[in-house]
Amino acid sequence: MVSDNQIQVWQDGSKEEGYVMKIQSRYLDDPAFTLEQERVIHEIVRSFLLVNRQVERRKRYYEKKKAERRTNG
Numbered sequence: 001m002v003s004d005n006q007i008q009v010w011q012d013g014s015k016e017e018g019y020v021m022k023i024q025s026r027y028l029d030d031p032a033f034t035l036e037q038e039r040v041i042h043e044i045v046r047s048f049l050l051v052n053r054q055v056e057r058r059k060r061y062y063e064k065k066k067a068e069r070r071t072n073g
Contacts, residue, residue: 021045 001010006026013019
């Protein structure tokens, strides 16, 4: 969780069930995000997700290559 005196951001869930990103204001009387702000947040989180997927794919690729070298070399 990342938190300050205004906002909390955290993920909930598991790999099997799926993760849920939660963004919550600290105060109940704070105004809601606008639809445009939600779109911007969506694009930011989407770009992070795509980068993370690419990093994971590279890790698996290098692990596979490493295992192949061990069995062939």
